[in-house]
Amino acid sequence: MTASARLPLLLIPAALFVLAIYAWPTLLLMRNAFNEVGPTGAMVEAWSLKTAADTFADGFTFELTLNSIWLSLSATAIALALSYPLSLFLFRTDSRWKGLLAVIAIMPMLISSVVRVFGWLAILGDRGLVNGLLQSLGLISAPLKLVFNWTGVTIGLAESIMPYMILALLAGFGQLDRTLEEASRSLGASPFRTFMRVTLPLSLPAIALAAGLGFVLSMSAYITPKLLGGGRVFVLATEIFEQATTNTNWPVAAVLAIYTLVLLLALLALSNVVAKGLKR
Amino acid sequence: MPTRRLILKTGLATIAMPAVLRSQGAGAQGLSGQITLMSYTGIFQDNYTKAVVEPFLAANPGVKVNYAPGGTSAQMVGSVRAQKADPQIDVVIMDVTTSSIGNIEGLFEKLTLAEFPVLDELLPEARAAGGEFGPAVTFDHLVLVYDTQNLKPPLTKLADLWRPDLKGQIAVSAPPNIQGLALTAMVEKMEGGDYRKSIDAAMKKLKELAPSINTFEPNPDGYSLILNGVVKVATGWNARSQLYGDQSSGKIGTLLPPEGSVFQINTINLTAGSKNRAAAAAFVKYALSQQAQKAFTERMFYAPVNAKAQIDPKAVARTAAAPESRANMIPVDWNDILKVRDQWNNRWRREVIAAAR
Numbered sequence: 174m175t176a177s178a179r180l181p182l183l184l185i186p187a188a189l190f191v192l193a194i195y196a197w198p199t200l201l202l203m204r205n206a207f208n209e210v211g212p213t214g215a216m217v218e219a220w221s222l223k224t225a226a227d228t229f230a231d232g233f234t235f236e237l238t239l240n241s242i243w244l245s246l247s248a249t250a251i252a253l254a255l256s257y258p259l260s261l262f263l264f265r266t267d268s269r270w271k272g273l274l275a276v277i278a279i280m281p282m283l284i285s286s287v288v289r290v291f292g293w294l295a296i297l298g299d300r301g302l303v304n305g306l307l308q309s310l311g312l313i314s315a316p317l318k319l320v321f322n323w324t325g326v327t328i329g330l331a332e333s334i335m336p337y338m339i340l341a342l343l344a345g346f347g348q349l350d351r352t353l354e355e356a357s358r359s360l361g362a363s364p365f366r367t368f369m370r371v372t373l374p375l376s377l378p379a380i381a382l383a384a385g386l387g388f389v390l391s392m393s394a395y396i397t398p399k400l401l402g403g404g405r406v407f408v409l410a411t412e413i414f415e416q417a418t419t420n421t422n423w424p425v426a427a428v429l430a431i432y433t434l435v436l437l438l439a440l441l442a443l444s445n446v447v448a449k450g451l452k453r
Numbered sequence: 454m455p456t457r458r459l460i461l462k463t464g465l466a467t468i469a470m471p472a473v474l475r476s477q478g479a480g481a482q483g484l485s486g487q488i489t490l491m492s493y494t495g496i497f498q499d500n501y502t503k504a505v506v507e508p509f510l511a512a513n514p515g516v517k518v519n520y521a522p523g524g525t526s527a528q529m530v531g532s533v534r535a536q537k538a539d540p541q542i543d544v545v546i547m548d549v550t551t552s553s554i555g556n557i558e559g560l561f562e563k564l565t566l567a568e569f570p571v572l573d574e575l576l577p578e579a580r581a582a583g584g585e586f587g588p589a590v591t592f593d594h595l596v597l598v599y600d601t602q603n604l605k606p607p608l609t610k611l612a613d614l615w616r617p618d619l620k621g622q623i624a625v626s627a628p629p630n631i632q633g634l635a636l637t638a639m640v641e642k643m644e645g646g647d648y649r650k651s652i653d654a655a656m657k658k659l660k661e662l663a664p665s666i667n668t669f670e671p672n673p674d675g676y677s678l679i680l681n682g683v684v685k686v687a688t689g690w691n692a693r694s695q696l697y698g699d700q701s702s703g704k705i706g707t708l709l710p711p712e713g714s715v716f717q718i719n720t721i722n723l724t725a726g727s728k729n730r731a732a733a734a735a736f737v738k739y740a741l742s743q744q745a746q747k748a749f750t751e752r753m754f755y756a757p758v759n760a761k762a763q764i765d766p767k768a769v770a771r772t773a774a775a776p777e778s779r780a781n782m783i784p785v786d787w788n789d790i791l792k793v794r795d796q797w798n799n800r801w802r803r804e805v806i807a808a809a810r
Contacts, residue, residue, distance in 0.1 A: 213554065213788065216534070300683075403667070404668060404669025404670030407802070419527050419629045420527065420795070420798075
C-alpha cells in the first residue's frame, strides 16, 4: 500500500470517535421519536408517527420556530454590528498589544455560560448596574425591565456569540487587500466611500461566515434563553429541554430535536450558498 | 515459561483479590457492597445524608451509599429509564408524579408487606401514594414564601398576591413545574371552583396576576431570589422554606395560605434489577423506619410518613402534618393532574404568560 493510499486511515480514530459520541446517540434519538407517551405520562415503545404528527399539528411548534429564528436573527445582527468594527480594528492595528487585545476580545469564551448569564442579571436586573446608573442620573423613576424578557435574552445571546463571530471575521478578513483601499483613497475617494465601496464588499464573505456561525449558535442556545428569559421566552432549545426533563416526554423532545437539526442544516446550506455567491 | 494467558489470568486475579476478600469478610457481618441513592441536590442532600444516610451507614458498616444528585424528579426517572438494561442506581427518592411513570414502565419493584413489614407502620395515604410500589417517604406542601424584612404589611393570604404593591415582586414557577400545577388548583379553589371540573376561574385570576410576576422560572429558586432582593414573594415548598427561614435568621417567611394548599409527595423506589438488592432493600426499610423519619422531620420539616414515629411536637407543627395544615389541604390526585398537565401548561403559556409579556 502506498503512502497516499494509507492516508485515509488517519481518519479512522476521528471517525470512530464521531460515530460513538454523535452518530449512535443521534440514532437512539431518532428511535425515540417513533415512541409514544400515554395519558399517564409513561413512554410506550412503538414504531409510530403519531408523536411527530401531533407535534407538527400543534401551532405552538410553529410559534417556537418563528421565535427561535427571530431571536437568532436579532442576536446575530447586534453581535455583528458590534463585532465587525472590533474585528477590523484588531485585524488592522499595528499595536504591540494586538495579541493581548485579541485575547481580551475572545476572553468571554473562557467563562462558563451560566456565570456569564448571572453576570448579566447583576448588570441588567431591576437593582442592577444599568438601572442603578439611570436612576441615579434621574433619567428614569422606575427600573426598566431589561431581564426576564426578550430584551435580556437578546442582549445576553448577542454577547455570548460575539467571541465566535470575532474569530470568524478575523479568519475571513484574509481577502482584505490594503493596496486596494490605498488605490481607492489615491483616486480621491473619501474614507467613508472607500469603506463602503472597497472594504465592506471585500469583507462580505467574512461577514457571511460570522453571521452563519452566530445564527447557528443562537438557534441552539439554551442557557441564555432559559436563565434570562424568566419563563417568558419560548424557543426550540428550551422546549426540547422542558419536554425531556420536566415533562419526561422523550418522544416529543426527540421529534423537536430532529426537527431543529434538520432546520439548522437547511439554514446552513442556505448560508453556504449565499457565502459562495458573495465570494464570486 | 509463563504464557501470555497465564500472565493475564494472574494479573486479573491480583486485581480482583481485594474485592473478593472484602466481600467475603463483610459477608460474615451481614450486608456489604455499595448502593447508589439518587435524589435531590442542595439542602435536601445535605440534610438527608446527615439524618438518614449516615445513621444507616453506622448500622451497616459493610455498606457504602453513594448519594447521586439527580436534578429534578423527571431527570431522575429519565436516568433510571436510560439505564433500564443495566441499572446503576439502586434507590430513588422522587416526586410521586414521576415515580408513577417509572412504576408503569417497570423501572421500579413492587414492595411486599412480607419483605417490608415497615409498610404496616405507614400512614394509609403514604402507602396509597405508591400503590403496590415504593410508598411515600416524605410529605410536603406548597407555601408562599416572602421577605419578612421588606414586605409591609406581611403576606397573610393567597389573595394578597394581587396586592398592587407587589407588582413586579413575585416569582412563580409556572407549569409544567408542579408548583405551578398546585398553584392552579389552589387559585381555582380560592375562586370557588374545583380543579377537577374546570380551571377557567383560576386562569382568569392568574391572568390578572401576570403583570405582577417578575419571573415564571425562578433560578436557582424563589428562596434565593428573595434573599438576593430580586423579588419579595415566591412560591415554594414548606420544608425548604422553614429551613431557609432558620438559616436566614427569619428573613424568609413562610405562609400556608388559609385558602388551602396542596400536598407534595416524595416516594422511595427500589430500582428493578438493582445489583445490590439486599442492601438497597435494607436502605428502603431504614428510610421508612421510625428512627429515620423522626430524624429527617426534626432536621428538615418534611412531614413524616411513619405513623409510629415519635416526633418533637415543635417540629411537627412546622410540617404538613400539623393539624391546621392538614385541615387546609385541597384533596388532589396527582395522577389526575398528570392527565391534564399538558392542557394546563398550554393555557398558562397562552393566557397567563402571554399577558405578562
